[in-house]
Amino acid sequence: MPTDAPDLNSGQTVPASPIKLLVAASGTGGHLYPALAAAEALEAQGYDITWLGVNNRLETSLLPSKYPLVQVPMEGFQTRLGPKTGIVLSKLVRSIRQTRRLLQQGQFQGVITTGGYIAAPAIIAARSLGLPSILHESNVLPGKVTRWFSRWCSVVALGFEATTQYLPKANAVTVGTPVRANFMSPTPLDFDIPDDVLLMTVAGGSQGAVAVNRLARKCAPAWLEAGVWIVHLTGERDDQADSFTHPHYRAIPFCDNMAGLLQRTNLAISRAGAGTLTELATTHTPSILIPYPYAAEDHQAYNAEIFVKAGAARMFREAELTDELFTKTVLDLLRSQPQLKEMAAQSQQLSTADSTEKFAQLIREVIQSANLR
Known part of the structure; x- marks a missing residue:
């Protein structure tokens, strides 16, 4: 596996050869923009980014000019069992299989996600392959997918300190929520x-x-x-x-x-x-x-x-x-x-001025640690 090396010009640690990361973020600006801010910071340091999304969501218009976009047939989980439950579960299974195949064939080194239902197949697929996954939860009250799958992640980055009361504290780190560079x-x-x-x-x-x-x-x-x-x-x-x-x-x-x-x-x-x-x-x-x-x-x-x-x-x-x-x-x-x-x-x-760099640094540390095993 590639290891990191210092960049003598910038002082940053950058990959000796490009490390491939899959970013799973979909739907609204609240999920996409923090992920995009982190992706841009990592890309500037030599990381190779591919995006996992869903058809007909904001990412289809926002991302194609920035990163390769792979779409899976996911949709939101219902709170109660109903007529659509079987369809949703079937799409989840298909999405897990597609994501797992993508991670294997593309030789990705890890997964980043900002929650929402797209996070489920990404986290499950990464877990099944022994790859590190980093989840960012920007809401005070974490979503269902975050609560269900946070224990399967290498680390959970939080936008608000108050969120720690709803999640296991062992792998939760408060970094703020990344914002775009401008x-x-x-x-x-x-x-x-x-x-x-x-x-x-x-x-x-x-x-x-x-x-x-x-x-x-x-x-x-x-x-x-x-x-x-x-x-x-x-x-x-x-x-x-x-x-x-x-x-x-x-x-x-x-x-x-x-x-x-x-x-x-x-x-x-x-x-x-x-x-x-x-x-x-x-x-x-x-x-x-x-x-x-x-x-x-x-x-x-x-x-x-x-x-x-x-x-x-x-x-x-x-x-x-x-x-x-x-x-x-x-x-x-x-x-x-x-x-x-x-x-x-x-x-x-209430702002965290260096939230993007804190989150990017956390990702680098998790990926580097996994590569050294």
């Missing part, structure tokens, strides 16, 4: 927005949030009248996305430059996915969080509570938000600069 330095804003105005960003995560969109559009006239500018990321599933217009209101499905946008934002309205919260913390952005009410096991509310307890955010349940309450809460916050500054400071305290 979040770590000042990034210009793509929009023509004056420097001296308050900017609010409304974002529903990588898949949008139609209910939040509708509420924001109802409240937008009052916010705009108060002098606020708004960038609204509507997602691609909102058929009313173009129903409201104003010179100081920008509605777009998706933003490729979230780093620049959040660095400029004075207040964010957002769901509470772990990836989004990591970006808010990294950019020190105050926020109003509206957890997705149908998230598995209400895990977004667990994430949001960490930010609320720290004083970095306010949280509202979607069902309790009225036009009047939402309008007033936003305006009160934007008019209170000391409060926004305090929320920004507390958000910064």
